[in-house]
Amino acid sequence: MESTFRPAFLLMLVTAAAAQDDHCKCPTNKWALCDSNSGSCICTMFGSNQRLDCSTLTSKCLLMKAEINRSGSRNFPKPEHGFLDNDGLYNPDCEASGIFKARQCNETDTCWCVNSAGVRRTDKGDINLRCSELVRTNWIFIRLKHQERQNAFSESDVANSLRQLIQNRYMLHQKFIPTIEYDSPFIRIDLKQNVSQKSYRDVDIADVAYYFEKDIKGAPIFHLNDAFNISVNEEPLDIEEILIYYVDEKNPEFSMKRLTAGVIAVVVVVILAIITGITVLVITRRRKTGKYEKVEIKEMGVMRSGQNA
Known part of the structure; x- marks a missing residue:
């Protein structure tokens, strides 16, 4: 027994x-x-x-560090003259509290300053670059686009559904979601949170945006069995595009080198338009001046012939 x-x-x-x-x-x-x-x-x-x-939610800095290291792949040597574009996902340095360090660098000793969302806000420099403070991102603008459908949703229904989702799934208080607007097929979500508004237990809007983006892209961070979905009145809200814009308490410090090709093209077009306008104005004035001179000469000739008579 x-x-x-x-x-x-x-x-x-x-x-x-x-x-x-x-x-x-x-x-x-x-x-x-x-x-x-x-x-x-x-x-x-x-x-x-x-x-x-x-x-509560894990900080974005720790999540990015885990994501960049979780593959467990070998560290192959970089090719000669090769360089990395560290915009987007990179292996960040985090404080003990989990927030981003103000200065981030890569293995080539290229450094840059980031905001509290870990997004680069300065030009890249060398190891001597100094970042005096971690500037807070106090406004995150999320732009969504859903798939084409025959009938648009009600704006109030979309706003209520997304508000409840953000509050329940990501634990963000509704006072930090001041605006949700809908103009089919586009949706705008504003997340705003100043340092003075955020208590110790409040989740950070940067962490919320990161979790939300991962859910939308089909790579959820939550350890949950239920699949992520957004519905409005039990109809699926199929999101096909997400863009996230970060606005800091202080303006970013990019030089002209940061201008994109599109912005540069616009600047060039404006400059050419100004030059063309000035050229046309000068030519027009010269033509008018020539006409005035011819009329004046003709009048002088008539006057002289009258005097001779």
């Missing part, structure tokens, strides 16, 4: 341990590494070993 009981008891222990490990997960972060050996579920972040609070 004892020999039969012991294996059964061990099987129960293994099953209980497996069940405990199955419950030791971070619901807000599927990239978290969780351990229950100490009697409680402790989760740390892959790529940085940072202790996580799984009752």
